Structure formats: structure tokens, C-alpha cells
Amino acid sequence: MAGPKSIVFGVIGIDNLDTPSGKARNVLGGPATYAGLASAIFAPTGLVSVVGSDFPFWRALSRLDTSGVSVAPGKTFRWSGRYRGAMDEAQTLKTELNVFAGYFPQLPESYKGCKVLFLANADPSMQMSVLAQARPDFTILDTMNYWISRKRRQLLRAAARVDCLILNDAEARMLTGEQSLVLAADALASLGPGYVIIKKGEHGALLLGERDGHFFSPSYPVRRVVDPTGAGDSFGGALAGFLASKGSFSERHVRQGIVYAGAVASRTVEGFGTSTLARTKRVQVENRYRAFRKIVLF
Amino acid sequence: MAGPKSIVFGVIGIDNLDTPSGKARNVLGGPATYAGLASAIFAPTGLVSVVGSDFPFWRALSRLDTSGVSVAPGKTFRWSGRYRGAMDEAQTLKTELNVFAGYFPQLPESYKGCKVLFLANADPSMQMSVLAQARPDFTILDTMNYWISRKRRQLLRAAARVDCLILNDAEARMLTGEQSLVLAADALASLGPGYVIIKKGEHGALLLGERDGHFFSPSYPVRRVVDPTGAGDSFGGALAGFLASKGSFSERHVRQGIVYAGAVASRTVEGFGTSTLARTKRVQVENRYRAFRKIVLF
Numbered sequence: 237m238a239g240p241k242s243i244v245f246g247v248i249g250i251d252n253l254d255t256p257s258g259k260a261r262n263v264l265g266g267p268a269t270y271a272g273l274a275s276a277i278f279a280p281t282g283l284v285s286v287v288g289s290d291f292p293f294w295r296a297l298s299r300l301d302t303s304g305v306s307v308a309p310g311k312t313f314r315w316s317g318r319y320r321g322a323m324d325e326a327q328t329l330k331t332e333l334n335v336f337a338g339y340f341p342q343l344p345e346s347y348k349g350c351k352v353l354f355l356a357n358a359d360p361s362m363q364m365s366v367l368a369q370a371r372p373d374f375t376i377l378d379t380m381n382y383w384i385s386r387k388r389r390q391l392l393r394a395a396a397r398v399d400c401l402i403l404n405d406a407e408a409r410m411l412t413g414e415q416s417l418v419l420a421a422d423a424l425a426s427l428g429p430g431y432v433i434i435k436k437g438e439h440g441a442l443l444l445g446e447r448d449g450h451f452f453s454p455s456y457p458v459r460r461v462v463d464p465t466g467a468g469d470s471f472g473g474a475l476a477g478f479l480a481s482k483g484s485f486s487e488r489h490v491r492q493g494i495v496y497a498g499a500v501a502s503r504t505v506e507g508f509g510t511s512t513l514a515r516t517k518r519v520q521v522e523n524r525y526r527a528f529r530k531i532v533l534f
Numbered sequence: 535m536a537g538p539k540s541i542v543f544g545v546i547g548i549d550n551l552d553t554p555s556g557k558a559r560n561v562l563g564g565p566a567t568y569a570g571l572a573s574a575i576f577a578p579t580g581l582v583s584v585v586g587s588d589f590p591f592w593r594a595l596s597r598l599d600t601s602g603v604s605v606a607p608g609k610t611f612r613w614s615g616r617y618r619g620a621m622d623e624a625q626t627l628k629t630e631l632n633v634f635a636g637y638f639p640q641l642p643e644s645y646k647g648c649k650v651l652f653l654a655n656a657d658p659s660m661q662m663s664v665l666a667q668a669r670p671d672f673t674i675l676d677t678m679n680y681w682i683s684r685k686r687r688q689l690l691r692a693a694a695r696v697d698c699l700i701l702n703d704a705e706a707r708m709l710t711g712e713q714s715l716v717l718a719a720d721a722l723a724s725l726g727p728g729y730v731i732i733k734k735g736e737h738g739a740l741l742l743g744e745r746d747g748h749f750f751s752p753s754y755p756v757r758r759v760v761d762p763t764g765a766g767d768s769f770g771g772a773l774a775g776f777l778a779s780k781g782s783f784s785e786r787h788v789r790q791g792i793v794y795a796g797a798v799a800s801r802t803v804e805g806f807g808t809s810t811l812a813r814t815k816r817v818q819v820e821n822r823y824r825a826f827r828k829i830v831l832f
Binding site: 322415417442450451452453457459460461494 | 620621713714716717720734737738740746747748749750751752755757758789792793826827830831832
């Protein structure tokens with residue numbers, strides 16, 4: 237039995253969202269949800285996570301292989317966040333780990349030996365446990381400020397064991413102490429990963445590769461950002477899914493994957509929560525991919 | 535007698551600079567100086583400005599036609615500025631207008647009917663007086679927060695009379711009241727200019743053109759920014775000089791001009807004041823232009 241080509245590990249949650257465009261309560265969220273839905277646009281994708289017995293959103297995950305999602309007695313992870321002004325940073329109002337606290341990821345046999353593993357933001361020790369079980373051809377690691385300040389040493393060790401490290405600009409500065417993103421990318425590459433990607437939100441993404449040096453992709457010019465939640469996670473998941481679909485991790489494919497990832501993230505932020513991402517089809521992503529070629533043409 | 539193809543109007547000044555890389559006192563500065571030196575890399579360039587009888591930097595302007603620079607009794611314009619941290623914003627410590635206060639620009643006959651006029655940041659009424667005299671084929675208008683708050687109405691009228699409006703991201707948000715730069719660019723285009731360019735510092739530049747829509751160019755990945763002073767002015771001046779050299783203002787040439795402008799600006803910030811810009815040769819700019827093609831290739 238062929239397992240999913242792309243595996244996404246991370247939190248599946250229930251969110252309360254508050255943005256200048258409106259509010260939403262008790263909606264499906266979590267990094268693994270966004271990353272999984274994005275990956276599935278490109279390749280068969282499996283999730284590794286845990287939810288509580290209260291979790292009501294199974295149908296919304298029907299695109300995904302959920303045989304790696306455990307159900308534990310208790311409540312699902314919950315997050316409440318708010319965005320203001322330019323919406324360039326989420327303000328966390330409340331986080332409840334619930335069943336994610338004390339979760340020990342166990343991968344189904346069918347997930348093992350997958351093409352690409354995307355480790356969404358989580359405790360670096362848990363991320364490494366999933367990596368050891370999955371034995372993927374290519375691993376992408378995401379993280380966040382919480383783990384940079386609380387589990388710095390484990391995070392640095394984890395970064396040395398993956399193929400691609402993905403952070404946002406503030407996290408790259410925080411982890412390296414470098415103000416310049418160019419120097420921050422150099423410092424991150426020196427940790428070990430062959431590819432370093434710095435996400436800059438509305439300003440696009442920067443790649444530092446081993447052979448061809450810097451690559452820069454802008455953000456798609458979205459006229460109205462409704463809700464930035466999950467933009468970064470769907471970016472990472474889309475990259476994973478695209479690379480899994482190619483089965484190649486060449487610099488050229490990573491560059492193309494970053495453009496696809498930007499295209500998917502631009503869809504995500506046009507709707508509340510996962511609403512727009514969940515109904516995004518490959519053809520819509522291809523249209524934006526082609527638009528990117530025109531946007532950088534000179 | 536053939537006059538200069540590119541004309542730059544604005545302040546020539548004497549600066550005190552303080553950056554994390556060091557300090558410099560009494561160095562050549564001012565928007566017109568940076569823009570003029572940048573323009574001259576591409577095309578014969580004339581300056582329109584005024585200096586005091588104390589001005590000692592004529593030799594540094596020898597690349598430029600200075601027949602439009604008046605010498606008035608008194609002191610040259612002076613500016614003291616400081617940069618901290620990520621150096622993304624200058625903190626003005628002191629501005630002395632000196633001879634620039636009460637200056638009435640008078641253009642030499644040889645400047646009239648030039649190809650391109652670059653109106654560096656200055657009082658919009660003065661900018662319009664220079665435009666009326668120069669009768670150029672193409673005009674680029676730059677401005678700053680000071681004029682947006684103090685001469686908003688005049689500035690909006692000026693914007694309607696030029697071909698290309700160039701602002702940084704904070705100014706675009708301030709002038710339009712839009713947080714989204716995509717919407718800000720739409721609002722600026724509705725003022726009248728066929729081209730709107732929003733400079734985003736280390737995040738590159740966004741163009742909104744009439745026909746081909748959005749264009750995005752990243753910043754050149756400079757490893758060590760020594761002094762950001764004049765980056766925006768040399769960006770605008772380089773665009774003016776490049777377009778003057780082409781004698782064409784097509785969207786394709788404006789896109790190429792923006793990439794050349796980014797290449798020149800990246801040289802400017804690698805040295806203190808005008809030091810690196812002043813010794814920049816066309817071949818160095820062409821090398822960075824070629825590097826930009828690789829940076830956005832996917």
C-alpha cells in the first residue's frame with residue numbers, strides 16, 4: 237500500500253480569530269491543518285497530530301490521510317489571536333495545549349519512507365522524534381519565537397538535521413542576533429541545512445541555497461487581506477507538497493516551490509481561517525504562479 | 535549646444551552622519567547630490583540647486599553639469615542624522631535650510647527641453663516651478679513625510695502633473711491612509727501619474743504601471759549596510775538617468791530602470807555618504823543588474 241508522499245506534523249487546533257475584517261469563533265485551525273491542506277493541493281498528504289474527543293472538523297480534513305492523527309480523551313488544542321493595523325503580527329490572547337501536552341507522536345507504518353516531511357512549529361524534541369520515525373527523503377523545519385527562547389539548544393540541533401529551515405524575519409533575527417536578513421541567512425545556513433528560507437510576510441520570501449546563492453520571490457499583490465492566520469504554515473506546507481510531487485529537491489525545484497508556496501499563502505489570507513485555502517484548486521494556484529512570472533519580469 | 539539629458543532638482547547639503555558603522559562630519563550630501571551622481575552613471579546630468587559661499591565640494595560634483603547651481607551669500611543647507619538598529623529609518627537631529635530658504639530656482643537655457651526631470655524631495659511649489667521651466671519629456675516626483683503633512687494639497691496637485699510618483703512605504707501609507715501597499719499604490723495611481731513606485735528599503739520596490747500591472751524588484755542582498763543615507767535619492771536619480779539614456783518611457787524600460795536603480799542604491803549604502811556612489815562605474819552596475827536576473831529566476 238502506497239502511503240502519502242508528503243507528511244505534515246504539528247498542531248491541529250480550534251481557533252478564535254479577531255481581525256480588522258471581522259471575527260470568527262471555534263473555527264478549524266492549527267499549523268498542521270493549514271500546512272496539510274496546502275500540501276494536499278500538490279501531493280497525497282498525511283497528518284501527524286492529536287485532537288481531543290471534542291474535535292468536530294473531520295470532514296474538513298477529508299482531503300488528507302488522517303491515519304496519523306490520534307484522538308485522545310480531553311479537549312483539542314485551542315488558540316485565540318488578534319490582528320490589528322497592518323496585520324503583520326498576530327497577538328496571542330490565549331493558548332490551551334490541552335491534549336497536545338504530553339502527546340507522543342506515533343507514525344503509521346504507511347507514512348514511513350515518505351518523500352517530504354514538513355515539521356510545523358512545535359517542540360523541537362517532538363519534531364525530532366517524528367523525523368526519526370518518518371525517515372523522509374527531504375525534511376523542512378519550521379519553528380517560532382516561543383521555541384527559540386525556550387528550547388534554543390534543541391532547536392539548533394534539530395536545524396542541523398534537516399534539509400530546509402524556514403523562519404520568518406523576526407525569528408531569523410532572534411535566532412541569529414543579526415539585524416541584516418542577508419547575514420541572518422548566512423548564519424542559519426552555517427547551522428547545517430542546505431536551504432534556508434526567510435518568510436517576510438507581505439514582502440515575500442528569501443532563499444539561500446547551497447549552489448545558486450540568493451533567490452527572492454515577492455508576495456502576490458493581494459488587495460484585501462482578510463485574515464493572515466496560517467499564511468506561513470500554508471506556505472511551508474505548499475512547498476512540501478510541491479517538492480513531494482516532483483520527488484526532486486534541486487535548487488530549481490525549491491525556487492519553483494517557493495513561488496507556488498507564495499501563491500497558496502496569498503489564497504489563504506483572502507479568507508477567514510481555512511475557508512479559502514480549503515477550496516483552493518491546483519488551477520487557481522497555477523494562475524497565480526504564472527502571474528508571478530510577469531510580476532518579476534524585466 | 536546640447537544640454538544635459540537628465541536634470542535633477544533638489545537640495546545640495548553638508549551632512550553630519552551617525553550610523554552603527556561609524557560617524558562622519560561635514561560630508562557632501564543632500565538628495566540632489568545623491569540623485570545627480572546616480573543619474574550621471576547613465577546620462578549627462580545637470581543639477582538645479584543652490585549652495586552657500588562656504589560650499590567646498592565642487593570637485594566632487596565634476597561629473598555633473600552645475601551651471602544650474604546658484605551660489606548665494608550665506609551658508610549651505612545642513613542636515614544631521616542618525617541611524618540605529620536595523621537602520622530602516624533616519625532620525626533627523628538637525629536641519630538648517632540656510633540658503634535654500636527663499637531660493638527661487640532658475641534654469642539655464644541649456645537645461646530646457648531635457649529628456650527626464652527628477653524632482654527630488656522639496657517644497658512641491660518649488661518642484662512645480664522647476665517643472666514649468668524644464669518642459670521635460672518625462673518627470674519623476676519624489677517627496678517626504680514633511681511635505682505630506684505640511685503641503686498636502688500642493689503635493690496632490692503636483693502628483694497629478696508628473697509621469698511617475700516615487701515614495702517610500704511609510705509615505706505611501708501616510709498620503710493615502712491605506713495600510714495595504716497594494717491599495718496605496720492604487721490610490722496613488724488614481725491621482726494621475728502613469729507610474730507609481732513604492733520604495734520598501736531592504737524589501738525592494740513595487741511598481742504599478744498603467745498597462746502591465748504590478749512589477750516587483752527585490753533589493754540587492756547587501757551583506758553590510760554602512761550608511762543608508764541617500765539610498766532612496768540615488769534610486770530615483772538612477773531611474774531618471776537610465777530613462778534619459780534610453781529616451782523611452784515604456785513600461786519595459788521603467789521596469790529595467792527600477793532594477794538599475796536598485797543596483798545603484800545597493801552601492802550607495804555600502805559606503806559612508808557619497809563615497810561609494812561617487813566612484814561607481816557603469817560596469818559595476820551592469821554586474822549587479824545581471825545578478826538581479828539570477829535572484830528572481832525560477
